[in-house]
Amino acid sequence: MTGLRLTRYQQLAEDMAEAIRGGLLRPGERLPSVRATCAQRGVSPSTVFQAYGHLESIGLIEARARSGFFVRATRRPVRAGPEVAPPRREATPVAISELVFDLLGSTRDADVVPLGSAFPAPHLFPFDELARSGARAMRRLKASQITGALTAGDEGLRQALRKRYTLQGVPLADNELIITNGAMEALNLCLQAVTRPGDVVVVESPTFYAALQALERLHLKAVEVATDPKEGVDIEALGELLARQKVAACWFMPTFQNPLGALMPTARRQALVALLAQHRVPLIEDDVYGELHAGTRRPPPAKAFDSEGGVLHCSSFSKCLAPGYRVGWAAAGRYAPQVERLKMMTSLATAIPPQLAVADYLALGGYDRHLRRLREALATQQRHALRLVERHFPAGTRVTRPEGGYFIWLELPPEVDALALHHRARACSISTAPGVLFSADHRFTHHLRLNVGHPGDVRFDGAIRTLGRLAVDLQAGR
Amino acid sequence: MTGLRLTRYQQLAEDMAEAIRGGLLRPGERLPSVRATCAQRGVSPSTVFQAYGHLESIGLIEARARSGFFVRATRRPVRAGPEVAPPRREATPVAISELVFDLLGSTRDADVVPLGSAFPAPHLFPFDELARSGARAMRRLKASQITGALTAGDEGLRQALRKRYTLQGVPLADNELIITNGAMEALNLCLQAVTRPGDVVVVESPTFYAALQALERLHLKAVEVATDPKEGVDIEALGELLARQKVAACWFMPTFQNPLGALMPTARRQALVALLAQHRVPLIEDDVYGELHAGTRRPPPAKAFDSEGGVLHCSSFSKCLAPGYRVGWAAAGRYAPQVERLKMMTSLATAIPPQLAVADYLALGGYDRHLRRLREALATQQRHALRLVERHFPAGTRVTRPEGGYFIWLELPPEVDALALHHRARACSISTAPGVLFSADHRFTHHLRLNVGHPGDVRFDGAIRTLGRLAVDLQAGR
Numbered sequence: 026m027t028g029l030r031l032t033r034y035q036q037l038a039e040d041m042a043e044a045i046r047g048g049l050l051r052p053g054e055r056l057p058s059v060r061a062t063c064a065q066r067g068v069s070p071s072t073v074f075q076a077y078g079h080l081e082s083i084g085l086i087e088a089r090a091r092s093g094f095f096v097r098a099t100r101r102p103v104r105a106g107p108e109v110a111p112p113r114r115e116a117t118p119v120a121i122s123e124l125v126f127d128l129l130g131s132t133r134d135a136d137v138v139p140l141g142s143a144f145p146a147p148h149l150f151p152f153d154e155l156a157r158s159g160a161r162a163m164r165r166l167k168a169s170q171i172t173g174a175l176t177a178g179d180e181g182l183r184q185a186l187r188k189r190y191t192l193q194g195v196p197l198a199d200n201e202l203i204i205t206n207g208a209m210e211a212l213n214l215c216l217q218a219v220t221r222p223g224d225v226v227v228v229e230s231p232t233f234y235a236a237l238q239a240l241e242r243l244h245l246k247a248v249e250v251a252t253d254p255k256e257g258v259d260i261e262a263l264g265e266l267l268a269r270q271k272v273a274a275c276w277f278m279p280t281f282q283n284p285l286g287a288l289m290p291t292a293r294r295q296a297l298v299a300l301l302a303q304h305r306v307p308l309i310e311d312d313v314y315g316e317l318h319a320g321t322r323r324p325p326p327a328k329a330f331d332s333e334g335g336v337l338h339c340s341s342f343s344k345c346l347a348p349g350y351r352v353g354w355a356a357a358g359r360y361a362p363q364v365e366r367l368k369m370m371t372s373l374a375t376a377i378p379p380q381l382a383v384a385d386y387l388a389l390g391g392y393d394r395h396l397r398r399l400r401e402a403l404a405t406q407q408r409h410a411l412r413l414v415e416r417h418f419p420a421g422t423r424v425t426r427p428e429g430g431y432f433i434w435l436e437l438p439p440e441v442d443a444l445a446l447h448h449r450a451r452a453c454s455i456s457t458a459p460g461v462l463f464s465a466d467h468r469f470t471h472h473l474r475l476n477v478g479h480p481g482d483v484r485f486d487g488a489i490r491t492l493g494r495l496a497v498d499l500q501a502g503r
Numbered sequence: 504m505t506g507l508r509l510t511r512y513q514q515l516a517e518d519m520a521e522a523i524r525g526g527l528l529r530p531g532e533r534l535p536s537v538r539a540t541c542a543q544r545g546v547s548p549s550t551v552f553q554a555y556g557h558l559e560s561i562g563l564i565e566a567r568a569r570s571g572f573f574v575r576a577t578r579r580p581v582r583a584g585p586e587v588a589p590p591r592r593e594a595t596p597v598a599i600s601e602l603v604f605d606l607l608g609s610t611r612d613a614d615v616v617p618l619g620s621a622f623p624a625p626h627l628f629p630f631d632e633l634a635r636s637g638a639r640a641m642r643r644l645k646a647s648q649i650t651g652a653l654t655a656g657d658e659g660l661r662q663a664l665r666k667r668y669t670l671q672g673v674p675l676a677d678n679e680l681i682i683t684n685g686a687m688e689a690l691n692l693c694l695q696a697v698t699r700p701g702d703v704v705v706v707e708s709p710t711f712y713a714a715l716q717a718l719e720r721l722h723l724k725a726v727e728v729a730t731d732p733k734e735g736v737d738i739e740a741l742g743e744l745l746a747r748q749k750v751a752a753c754w755f756m757p758t759f760q761n762p763l764g765a766l767m768p769t770a771r772r773q774a775l776v777a778l779l780a781q782h783r784v785p786l787i788e789d790d791v792y793g794e795l796h797a798g799t800r801r802p803p804p805a806k807a808f809d810s811e812g813g814v815l816h817c818s819s820f821s822k823c824l825a826p827g828y829r830v831g832w833a834a835a836g837r838y839a840p841q842v843e844r845l846k847m848m849t850s851l852a853t854a855i856p857p858q859l860a861v862a863d864y865l866a867l868g869g870y871d872r873h874l875r876r877l878r879e880a881l882a883t884q885q886r887h888a889l890r891l892v893e894r895h896f897p898a899g900t901r902v903t904r905p906e907g908g909y910f911i912w913l914e915l916p917p918e919v920d921a922l923a924l925h926h927r928a929r930a931c932s933i934s935t936a937p938g939v940l941f942s943a944d945h946r947f948t949h950h951l952r953l954n955v956g957h958p959g960d961v962r963f964d965g966a967i968r969t970l971g972r973l974a975v976d977l978q979a980g981r
Contacts, residue, residue: 126844147646159856160638168625171827206684206829210850222700222722238848244700349649351684351854366604370716372688376829376854378637 033068034075035321041076042320045085045096056086056094079321079401107285107423107436112230112249112466116270125234125462134454138488141447141456143283144348145431145478149399154391155347159382166381175374176365178204178354182384186354195329195338201361203368204354204375208313208341211355211364213239214371215337216276218363219307220245224273227266229258231434231463231472233283233311236276240465247465248272254425254434257282257289260296267304274307280324281314284434284463284474286427288324298330307360308336313353316345316396318429319404334359342383345396350379402480403431410477413486417493419500431478437471441499446473449495455488511546512553513799519554520798523563523574534564534572557799557879585763585901585914590708590727590944594748603712603940612932616966619925619934621761622826623909623956627880629864629873633825636867637860644859653852654843656682656832660862664832673807673816679839681846682832682853686791686819689833689842691717692849693815694754696841697785698723702751705744707736709912709941709950711761711789714754718943725943726750732903732912735760735767738774745782752785758802759792762912762941762952764905766802776808785838786814791831794823794874796907797882812837820861823874828857880958881909888955891964895971897978909956915949919977924951927973933966 044050057065059073066073077094080086086094170179177183183202190197205211212235220226222244228236230249240247248266251259257279266272279289279297289297301308310327318324328338337360341353352375357364368374386392407426410433414424421438437443443459450457458476460469475492479485522528535543537551544551555572558564564572648657655661661680668675683689690713698704700722706714708727718725726744729737735757744750757767757775767775779786790804806816815838819831830853835842846852864870885904888911892902899916915921921937928935936954938947953970957963 126847147649150646152644152646152649156641156644159641163634163637163641163860166630166634168628168630171625171630175827206688206850206854207852209848210684213849217720235848242695242845242848349653349852349855351850351852367720369604370687370713370720371691372684372829372850374685374827374829376684376857377827378857378860379854382641382856 034072034079037062037066037068037072037076038079039321041080042085045080050096052096054096055092056096058093107254107425107434107472112251112464112468116225116246116248125238136454137451138455138484140450140475140485140488140492141458142476143458145344145403145476146480146482147348149402149478149480150346150348151386151391151395154389155350155382155386158385158389159378162381162385163378166377170381171377175377176369177202178375179377179380179384182352182380182387185384185387190356193323193329194325195356197356198334198358198361201334201358202354202356203361203365204352204380205341205368206353206372206375207343207351208311208339208353209235210351210368210372211339211341211353212236212276212309212311213242214364214367215309215339215355215357215360216240216245216274217243217367218357218360219309219337220273225270227263227272227275227277228465229277229282229285230466231284231460231469232276233278234462236311237463237465239276245273249464249466249468252282252285252287254285254287256293257287258293258297260293260300263297264300267300267306272304272306274309275301276309276311277327278311278314279327280312281317281427281430281432283311283314283430284432284458284460286425286430286432286434288428289327291325294325294327295330298327298336302331302333302335305335307358310336310338312338312340313344314430315340317400317403317431319400319407320428324429328356328358331358337364345399346386346392347379347383350383351376352379352383400429403429403478406480407431407433407477409480410475410485410489413489414475414493417490417497419493419497422496431476433475433477435473435475437473437496438500439471440502441471441496443469443471443473446492446496446499449499450488450492453488453491453495455492457492512550512557515540515544515546515550515554516557517799519558520563523558528574530574532574533570534574536571585732585903585912585950590729590942590946594703594724594726603716614932615929616933616962618928618953618963618966618970619936620954621936623822623881623954624958624960625826627877627956627958628824628826629869632867632869633828633860633864636863637856640859640863641856644855648859649855653855654847655680656853657855657858657862660830660858660865663862663865668834671801671807672803673834675834676812676836676839679812679834679836680832681835681839681843682830682858683817683819683846684831684850684853685821685829686789686817686831687713688846688850689817689819689831690714690754690787690789691720692842692845693787693817693833693835693838694718694723694752695721695845696835696838697787697815698751703748705741705750705753705755706943707755707760707763708944709762709938709947710754711756712940714789715941715943717754723751727942727944727946730760730763730765732763732765734771735765736771736775738771738778741775742778745778745784750782750784752787753779754787754789755805756789756792757805758790759795759905759908759910761789761792761908762910762936762938764903764908764910764912766906767805769803772803772805773808776805776814780809780811780813783813785836788814788816790816790818791822792908793818795878795881795909797878797885798906802907806834806836809836815842823877824864824870825857825861828861829854830857830861878907881907881956884958885909885911885955887958888953888963888967891967892953892971895968895975897971897975900974909954911953911955913951913953915951915974916978917949918980919949919974921947921949921951924970924974924977927977928966928970931966931969931973933970935970 229252460472938950
């Protein structure tokens, strides 16, 4: 495990990216030449090439033959973000599950191209190394490790996680870390720890359907708050809401929000944590995509700004290292005792062998190297998929371009009903995740979440083309 | 995996045990000599010795030097079962958790002798073989096994389990088997699948505290039904209750009930399933100790008599093969779709590596051999522990003598408050599970569950002696 100090090329890339995002370098403008940059920064040409290569891979700049590097134009119409419309103000009971199961059931078929799936391509993960780690860990296993007081999880793994948090600038309190059966269990336990049936919980709009299902299962009411595809939850609207009604908790995803991909800016995160602390409302922070940032730095979680233990930070290794191992966790702040008790009551403890496999893998020190490769592969594939969308989807389609994760969110022209598109795609053996899944109020009827986490898979390219064609047909009333 | 056909020695032992239980052979009576039995049954002397050895190990007979084998006396006062008192008739909200956590928190300390723990000794389990199976399974692992449609669990393991059910005379319907994070998760999911907050659920009295905690967590009400230490739930009382009020489910443990160890006779199981089918009330059957029978045959679960899918049968490998692996399951009958959905919503799927380890181990064929050794070790230890209790506990103590599992249940003289005993024992670094843990109505104030699953552990022997001495002190008002 390595720290967060940036290498020279990362620092250079970061500075350039800041300059581009801040408007110092404008779309179409040429970047300083490699020679000039070497002289100016006192670095080697290979460092500059590495930095520029990285910026190219995340789509900020492009190389033009014999001309150098240029800031990419970002104002093509199709790239404009989807619009934000305010959701209903009233709390509503949730009844989304039937729809989710009905729609997602279709992704189980191996012949279907899973554009609607939530998992990236398996070949992106180091299964062989993990299996070796698992075999090694199990040979070393002592019976006492397996029958002791296990509810909070294996101490070695918890230690490794605590170290990682600390290196990322988020020191944890003693005993607030509880290993769970994936982030899904962590989120569900945290939600139950801070609510009672009938309570109101604030979610994003659109929001991850599993959050809506969790609310439904626990007989809670949802209030949705408008969420910007770039900036995340509308803090002002949230403030008004909190002044207006009693809220038991917020369940948000500030980093690469599912489905929007929104990355809430740091200042807004701070404001969010302060606002919730003021109202004593706990924040359940779903951060499963945090490690999959296209930029050089991992965005600090909201948890980083929490001094009162009000943020319950949930994550896992399922999306970035070890799907199927079901190793997740909650850093549950002042609610950790309740979460641990609920864990004990509902599943006693998390399976030990996968925890030991992951702990062994982390101890080997290759995790950050793996993550760098994974991020680059996902960023490259996002650019590729966006080009396909631009080329094949109807005019007027808007699409997000998240700075991490592996989803893009499409707003189709109003004439294209996403559920109709879903059914037509299904007939062509393509699954999609239509927008209605992501709202208790059945909004987002012409929206779609696409999984772009399958680099080099020609079936996915073909499926995106087909989907675009089907959308064009629907738009034309065919 | 072997079938259920008995070997010659098992058949002989079973016949003798029947004769003893049925009163054909009385306490103190001499068994037929080995020679006579050989002639009568046409078997070899070694078969007879094996059979008699087994009966001795489960405490039905005893060898006397140079005299042969004799039926053991069972009518010593201390061996009489505890009394059954009818519980309250009203449904009560449950608030047991604080007490459970408070008391069980004390078992975490490695210096404490865990007489109150729910786990048997780790050395009873084949951790090395399991680790080898795990290592082998993980090397063979394909990425597709890990990212597919996994909610119901690994297909190989499910296949092995289905085969085992079939060999035990309980064929399962397609797709009713769902692998879970231990039996605890299976039971919790099943309970949630058949209830809504405020519903009434019937439990045994005394009952496993985790059932009470699950009810509390889901905001359900408990009605307790008197449960006999030998025969299990009072069916007549249950029938009256069902006629009187609306009940959403029953959560029972017909086989080696925790804490009583009661083994409900076959005819009563049939009557129970018929009664519940008549009222369309689902039965959540907790069967985690079923494999730990001291007799030669595994008692058929209530599920065996269910033709309408009303029994949700839950079990795991945690108590008989692989603690810490958290591999359990529900055979959820007609409620399987709801249970699978809840599983998906709360923890998505069960970790794959431990499932593959167990499946590989089962495929090797040594499981039943391991179980036979485990059963003998537990039965021997129960006899040993009962002798210690007889010798060291106050006169008037009553104790169960279950035909399986590894708990005994003590009814202390009325002057001995079990909670006071618990606290005194705690000061001597001994944990216990006092009776009040096992009732929502705070009954069983002078009762105690003791873990006798630690063969050959002198610390346990010493702790039982100490506990007896402390009880004698309390009885004497010291």
